[in-house]
Amino acid sequence: MSTIVAPSLLAADFLNLERDIEMLNRSEADWIHLDIMDGVFVPNISFGFPVINLLKKATQKPLDVHLMIVQPVKFIDEIAAAGAAYMNVHLEACVHLHRVVQEIRNKGMKPAVTLNPHTPVTLLEEILPDLEMVLLMSVNPGFGGQQFIEGTVRKVAQLKEMILKQHTSTLIEVDGGVNLETGRKLVDAGADVLVAGSYVFNSEDPAETIRMLRAL
Numbered sequence: 001m002s003t004i005v006a007p008s009l010l011a012a013d014f015l016n017l018e019r020d021i022e023m024l025n026r027s028e029a030d031w032i033h034l035d036i037m038d039g040v041f042v043p044n045i046s047f048g049f050p051v052i053n054l055l056k057k058a059t060q061k062p063l064d065v066h067l068m069i070v071q072p073v074k075f076i077d078e079i080a081a082a083g084a085a086y087m088n089v090h091l092e093a094c095v096h097l098h099r100v101v102q103e104i105r106n107k108g109m110k111p112a113v114t115l116n117p118h119t120p121v122t123l124l125e126e127i128l129p130d131l132e133m134v135l136l137m138s139v140n141p142g143f144g145g146q147q148f149i150e151g152t153v154r155k156v157a158q159l160k161e162m163i164l165k166q167h168t169s170t171l172i173e174v175d176g177g178v179n180l181e182t183g184r185k186l187v188d189a190g191a192d193v194l195v196a197g198s199y200v201f202n203s204e205d206p207a208e209t210i211r212m213l214r215a216l
């Protein structure tokens with residue numbers, strides 16, 4: 001089975017968004033990863049509903065929405081209405097994570113929980129059976145183009161072990177500093193989904209880069 005690849009739109013050319021989405025549509029990209037930032041949970045602001053709501057008209061690819069915002073629970077209805085397949089919420093942003101996860105599922109989306117680099121995977125032990133996916137951040141969230149944090153490979157292996165032990169079918173996604181070299185290590189450790197922003201969009205042939213990442 002090939003690795004699932006979710007290019008991050010954050011690294012696209014926003015003045016030529018339609019062109020870049022068409023490139024993704026023609027490519028082997030499995031999903032499109034959308035990074036939503038509020039300037040509070042992370043020190044940056046990206047894009048919001050005016051952009052997200054247009055995307056489902058422009059692509060058939062499943063939307064993987066990564067919310068880097070405080071109280072993501074407030075926006076579950078809007079994210080569902082925008083047609084998201086996966087809704088990723090940060091564990092660090094949810095006091096009542098179990099309730100948030102159930103609400104995401106009740107709205108017809110697949111719940112995923114994201115962990116910052118410093119957050120141990122063991123904190124997910126109780127909630128793992130309720131999750132479709134865990135997203136491990138391999139950079140501090142907020143910006144594209146940062147350097148990969150090597151310790152993530154060990155976290156992937158540890159999470160994989162938890163998943164096998166609990167017999168769940170949770171996917172492991174990794175986001176930040178992913179390229180062919182770091183991607184190789186992540187897939188070997190048990191990652192199922194790779195998010196890649198700058199590595200895809202800054203490459204000479206983004207569609208070919210996506211194809212190579214899928215082949216890992």
Ligand code: DX5
Pocket residue numbers: 008009010011033035066139140141142143144145146175176177178195196197198199
């Ligand atoms: C960072 C975002 C990432 C970002 C990845 O906060 O969550 O999805 O776009 O960018 P690269 O692949 O350039 O590290």
Ligand code: ZN
Pocket residue numbers: 008033034035066175195
């Ligand atoms: Zn992301």
